[in-house]
Every structure is written in C-alpha cells, then in structure tokens.
Amino acid sequence: MAYFDAASAAPLHPVARQALHASLDEGWADPARLYREGRRARLLLDAAREAAAEAVGCRPDELVFTSSGTRAVHSGVAGALAGRRRVGRHLIVSAVEHSSVLHAAEAHEADGGAVSRVAVDRAGAVTAQGYGAALRADTALACLQSANHEVGTVQPVAEVAEVCRAAGVPLLVDAAQSLGWGPVPGDWSLLAASAHKWGGPSGVGLLVVRKGVRFAARGPVDERESGRAPGFENIPAIVAAAASLRAVRAEADREAARLRELTERIRARVPGSVPDVEVVGDPERRLPGVVTFSCLYVDGEALLHELDRAGFSVSSGSSCTSSTLTPSHVLKAMGVLSEGNVRVSLPVGAAEEDVERFLRVLPRAVAGVREKLGAPVTGTATVTAADALVVDSLGKRCPIPVIELAKVIGDVPVGGTVRVLSDDEAARLDIPAWCEMRGQEYVGEEPADQGVAYLVRRLS
C-alpha cells in the first residue's frame, strides 16, 4: 500500500506519537489551575507555544492554538473583519483558496459583507497586481494561501503582502500546505495552519495575529488562548503538534529536495506514458510533494478505484469523486481540464519504489477506465442544421459528453460546428479545456430547451 494523499492528512509523525504518549500523562489537567497537575499542563502548553512560534517566526503571545486549521481560518477571518469593521466590510480572497476560506467568505457575504475573488492564471497563481486591483477604500482584509492544496502552486505571498501593507490592509495567509516546509515569507498580518498536514495529530490548528493588527474575536469567548479560542486546551495534541513541526522542519530541506525529484519524475513521465493527459500547476514554483494531472475521457472516481485496488491512495478534484456535483473550484478557476483528475501528494518519507510502481501501474489503470467508458457510448449524433452537428449528451455525466464530442469531431468539416447538449456542470469546464488541448475553437455556450448547448468549431 502506498498512501499518496498527504495534502489531505499526513500519517502521524513518529515524534508526534512519542510526544503525544508522554503528554497524555503530564498534560491532561486544566492549565488554568494552580495545583501541581495544572502547573505541569501550563508548562507544557507554554513550551509548545514557544516552539510553534519559533517555527512560524512570530512571538509566542501572537500565536494561539485552535481545534483545527479550519477553525483557525474561520476565527481568523471573522476576527480580522470585525476588528476593522469601521474601515469597511470588503474582503478579498483568491479564487483558489481552501474551502474553509471560501466558506468564511460566503458566511461574510450572507451577513451583508462584500467579497472579491482574485483570478488565477492557468498555473493557479495569483499576482500582486491582481490583489492591488481588488483593493478598495473599504477593504477590511485580504486572504491568500501560501500554496495551493490541489495543484501545489506556490503563491507570491511576500509580493501580495507588500501591496496590502502599502494600502494598510492586513493579509491573512492560509499556510496549511506549506508550514511544515518552512516559514511563510513576507510581511503578512495573520496566519492559519493545521497540524495534521505536517504529521501532527488531528485537532490542532494555529492562529497567529501579529501585534498591532486589529482583531475582535467573534462569538462567545472565554479566558483561554488570549480570548481567541474558547474551550479546554487539548494539550497532549498541542505538544505533539509542536514537537512534530520542529521535527519535520529539521529534515525539511533534504526531504523537500528528495520529494521534488520524485514528483518531477511523475510530471515528466506521465505525459509520455498516458495519452491525452494534462499536468496542471506551476512546474517550478510548487510544493515539493504535490503533482496533479487530468486524463481526458476518464471518470475520476473509477480511476481512483482502479488505483486503490492497485494499492495507491490518491485524491481527485473531478466532480465525479466529490459529494457535490460541481468539479473542483481550483481547476475551474485555472481553466484546465477537470475530468479524470488525480492529485498525488507524497508524504514525508515516501518510497522511491512506490513512485516507480505508480508510474508503471497508471497507464494500465487509465486505459482500463477508458476502455470501459468508451464502449457503451450511446450519444446520437444527427445533423439538424446546415452546418451544425448536434451531440445529445443530456443525462450523461462527466466524462461522457467530452468522449462523445471527440467521437464526432472527425465527421465535421473543418470550419464547421458541433453543438454538445449537456446538463452536467463539469461539461462547462471540460469542453473548453478539451478544445484547448486539441487545438479546436470553443465558440461559447447557449441556453437550450434542456441543459446547455456548448458550441465547438473544428479548426484542424
């Protein structure tokens, strides 16, 4: 078995396990109490806070522990917005943030606030100019991830922080994907992170609020964690989180170089061994362990099952695998193919031979899924107008509409048009992406009696 989904959750680091076991005996009591057990718990909590602050590069009194990275993001966004309520209620996020940031933005909108979503390029990166253009006089807060969780692209945080700083707007960085690899550069104002992404236990997040940043915690609070994270501190898990952060940092440079080489093999070799594949995300400015690609004419869920049967645990941003009907908002914002999407995120210590085996297994797995899907295509192609061939894919789910389009494109004269009728949300993303990959022209979409008609013109 090879677990290649570290960007979702990393297995517990041995140092975290050891620290957790030790502090279960020493750190279970209430650190607010004056008696022996309470004082011991307080000492552990203080030491963990100092270790975590050192790794982040902040003062210990700027850092509080929360119950998850999601909670850190929710509390950080809400508190920073409330602290600058007098300035205004405008929030800036990138279009490719983690769902926790986007959910916080949606809650802010539902509460009457305004949100701007900064677009990304085809590699998934924002620009400082993009943030600069979004800033307004009433902007209370801007948010940006340090690196993208789905495609691994590293964001220009320091540049964006500078633009925000010049406008007097605080920048909150979601550092969940990168904090294990190193401190976040630049003059940011708030930072959130999640321990189980770097091999710490579940149930621990970090929220850092720099001195001088206006912050007003929302909702009921108590005297714990500087009034920013109510409820009894989970000290054994906090101790384990801080210890493992220090441990992964000690080996970060060496391990980053090793994983980068392994993901580079996947980036380089998959397009040669799997036909019709698009590797997405920035090839240079990227996380060491993450590589993502999309396979045309493939059902993401079926491919994940094939890979799971072959002993590989990976995830996918394809609509076909999630509980919702819409494809990954990240792939959508990038404008890249979402069907047959696979994210490989290697955990610290991932074995070279597992990566090699993955590269051997993948072509067969993709071919198997394509074969199953290719056979039962039942779309009826009929000429209904002078120059328009119509493919009726109503009721069919990704990747069938694209497969049907590919099957008929050869029947259209060069310069002629195909209308693909589809009621699958993924088609809106995947048909333009297919056109880009195949050198055909995506003309646009039109409402149809049922679903939507996507127009494609044959160029070659």
Added chain:
Amino acid sequence: MAYFDAASAAPLHPVARQALHASLDEGWADPARLYREGRRARLLLDAAREAAAEAVGCRPDELVFTSSGTRAVHSGVAGALAGRRRVGRHLIVSAVEHSSVLHAAEAHEADGGAVSRVAVDRAGAVTAQGYGAALRADTALACLQSANHEVGTVQPVAEVAEVCRAAGVPLLVDAAQSLGWGPVPGDWSLLAASAHKWGGPSGVGLLVVRKGVRFAARGPVDERESGRAPGFENIPAIVAAAASLRAVRAEADREAARLRELTERIRARVPGSVPDVEVVGDPERRLPGVVTFSCLYVDGEALLHELDRAGFSVSSGSSCTSSTLTPSHVLKAMGVLSEGNVRVSLPVGAAEEDVERFLRVLPRAVAGVREKLGAPVTGTATVTAADALVVDSLGKRCPIPVIELAKVIGDVPVGGTVRVLSDDEAARLDIPAWCEMRGQEYVGEEPADQGVAYLVRRLS
C-alpha cells in the same frame, strides 16, 4: 498526590488510552476519502458515533462530534436560537450554568437578543416553576445543566423539559458533569457534553439535536458532521472518547455508590473538624463525587496552596483564586459564603485512604491560613456617629473585610449597627452570608465616598 478536581478534567481512562493508541494507526486519514485509509477512518467514526449515541440514548444521526464541550454548547445554543429566530429571540438560562452557556448568552445579548436568568435556591437548584415563569411567547430556547459543576447539585431536568415541551420551547441540556454517570432523563431537545469530564481525551465534545428540533448552524460550515461542526474530524480522540464513555458507564453504578459514600464522609465530618464552615449544595440530589464547602475567614488561594503542598489538588470558587475579581457566579446566585471555598471532585477510582488523609489534613490547613490572616488585621474601628461603628476595609481583599467585621461585632451593643467600608466585590456576597451564619441582621448597602458601605445590625 491525590487529584480531587475531576469536575475540571478527569485523568485519561485506561480504556481511552488504549483506544487512542490503536486508532492513531487506523484513524488518521480523511473519512471523506474513498481509498482504503479513508474507508477505515470512516468505519471507526461511524462505530464511535453509534456507541456514543447508545450511551446518550439518541439516534446516531442526531449526534455530532465537536472539538470540545464548550464548542458543543456554543454551536448548540447559536444553532437552536437561529433555527427558531422567527419565534423570537428570548433565551432562558439558569443563573448557575457553566461559563460556556453564560458566555453564549452574553454573546446573544450583545447581538440584540434577550436573556432571562432563572434563580436558584440556597442549594443551587432551579425549579420547573421558575422556568415556567420565565417562558414567554418569544422564547426560542431554554438551557439547563444536568448537574452543577461547582456544588454538584442535580437539576430537575425532566420536570423543566416537560414545562418547556408544553410551551413548545426546546430545552438544551449541558450534561458535561453527569453524562459519565448515566443518560439524562426527560424529554429534552438538545444536549451537549465533554469527553474529558468522563475520562476521555481533551478535544472531543458531543452535540445532540433531536430530530424535529429546528436548528440552523451558524458561521461558516462544511460537509463534515452533518454541517454542524466544521473542520477535519479528530477520529483517534473521538474513538477514545466513545470507548471510555462505554467503559465508565459499565462501572457507573458501583463507582457512584462508592464515591457517594466518600463524599458523604466529607460532608458529615468537615463541619465537625473545621470551625465556621458551610457545606454547600444539595445534600441528597447531587453528583456522586462532588462536595463543596466554604470556610469563613479564609483566603481561598492560600488554602489551595496549603492543600497543594499537602498533596491535594482541589479547586475553589472564591474570588481570590480566579483571574477575575468577582467570586463564583454559582455561589453568588445561591447566596452562600464564597470565601475560603473548596470544591472536592473525586475522580473514578479515588482511594478511600486519600479521602481520609484529606480529612486529617484539612483542619490544620484551614487553621494555618486563618492564623496568618488573623494576625495582621489593621482595620481601624472608630465610632463616628451616635449608633454606628465604622470598619474601614478599603483596599483590603477577601476575606479581610469579614474578619474585621467579626472582630468588632462584640463591641457593638445589641441593636446597634456596624458600617463596613469595602471596595472588594466579594464583600457584597460574603458579608450577608456571614450574617446568615452568625444570626446577625444584614441591613443592606449604601454608596460611600469610596467603595460601598455594608450595614450590619447586631441581634445577639
């Protein structure tokens, strides 16, 4: 060392430790994923939910895991209020709820809602009539603890639930102190609890929302835990919490009887061995392991230090020990003495010989503190009016004002009055309580040039 503060946090139960260790290996992955590690995590989570629901007496789909008991209370109160917003914005709580409930009520008030606080009797209990009288046409929610965390008094939850049910108002029960001993009786609507109170790990709370109860989760949510508790589930801790709840329940009846006998010894023998002590809380309807008493003329913090040095970890509701300047809101609401307050809360398995040693050590510890405080009394008593002796205790903290009052009362003729000048908030509670204990008349308070003047008439 004897740890007698289980009502704050119980040491980890051996079953919890074992379950935690096992599930660190099996339960770290994302339960929303389709691959092997994700499916294993999901199985563990589902099994834990079923076990916890069985112990609560609810359906598994009515129960979600939160990151703490405090979070369960905050989310439960906010969600239930939002769900019935159309009915109105009136919330009922008892005056002796845990701070997490009171903080949620304060946040509701700050947001424009109305709150009624139901009074308690001298034993700390509410009545169904008290809740009945507080109900209004616009009441959205009522909250009541199953048992009080400071004095152990069990509340009439079933009766209050019946009154609420008749009015169509949901009742949220904070079951933090009692869930380890048994299910909460009665027809309640929502329930919150905290695993580290029953010997589970920190970082796990329960929120139960009965089917049919209107509930609208507040703040950003995600797809986890039925949309009621966002963020990655802490499955190893959840598994440990559920396993230890089952384990403590298996031994609950036997252990409750044993602890009840031990706390009964303290209730019975402390008033005989320590002069001027008041045992507080209901003598019958009470938690098995909790007993609370207050010692006149004693500084709570000094007494806790003495007991800590003698090897006992207990807590106190005296103002002197908390980080705030006000004494426990529970003791205040009960109208009992708050100075020199000690709460003994025995953990499961507490040793009889430790309790016996506590009973031997306590009289010396109290006498030592009193001796230290009694010596340096410097209050100047001067007759300034025909019938009024004035004790100037300005700038002096609890229990000095009461000590000075006690010293001069003998100099006042029967029927005469003493004015105690004090700027310590605890005096407002402790001077009337002293009068009640000593059979003197508490006349009332008046504003003074500095602080407040408390008037006491000598009756005997």
